[in-house]
Amino acid sequence: MSMLYPKYRFDSITQITAQDLRKMGVLGIAVDLDNTTAIDHTDIPLEGAVEWVLQMKQEGFKVLLLTNAKKDRARSFSKILGNIDYIGFSCKPLRTAYIRAKRAMGLKSNQVAMIGDQLFTDILGANLAGMVSIYxxxxxxxxxxxxxxxVRRDLEQKIFERMDAGVTKK
Ligand SMILES: [Mg+2]
Known part of the structure; x- marks a missing residue:
């Protein structure tokens, strides 16, 4: 179960600061597409997402779009996000997706944060790959x-309830 628990949780990507990421030991950021940087199933970026990516690049982080969306869509949205590198049809949570991402950035797994909105893809895969998982x-x-x-969202809710119960017991 713990492989489904994100290491960190934020309300949105724009809430994450460069300082937060540095404290996590992160040098590279892999971002998800739908519901993380874009309105679901559109090419419309979430408010502040494009500016956030630019700011993180200026802060010295490598930023890469890592998505299970088709390659064409990944390519076009990567341009909207400021012409960043991308991996489309990545097959998260499979390990290969994360290995490709860290290699593309020239970093070690634990230097890369995966930011995404799904426990069963983004977070599970990041944890299995030894990356910093940010939900x-x-x-x-x-x-x-x-x-x-x-069904998947309901399950996520239950996992969070269990996780939070564990946290309060400590
Ligand atoms: Mg998503």
Whole structure:
């Protein structure tokens, strides 16, 4: 179960500061697309996301788009995010996605943060790969995907309840 727990949690990507990331020992950032940097299933960036990416680059971080979306969509959204590197159709949570990301950035796993809104893809894969896992609250519930997404979000809720119960016991 603990592999599904994010190391850090934020309300949105724009809440994460360069200082936060430095404290985590992070040099590179892999960001998810849907509900993390864009409105779900669109090319519309979330408010402040483009500026946030630019700021992090200026702060010296490497930023890469790591998404399970198709390559064409990954490519076009990477341009919107300021022409950053991207890996589309990445097959998160499989390890290969994360290995490709860290290699593209020339960094070690523990120097890379994966920021995403799904425990079963972004966070699970990051933890398995030894990366710093950062969960952000999804911008909105998915309109696509129907029942399977609903079930997954319900499960995420239960995992967080369990995780929080564990935290308060300490
Ligand atoms: Mg997402």
């Amino acid at each position: 952000v609250t999804p911008f909105e519930m998915e309109k696509r995907g129907g029942k399977s997404f609903e």
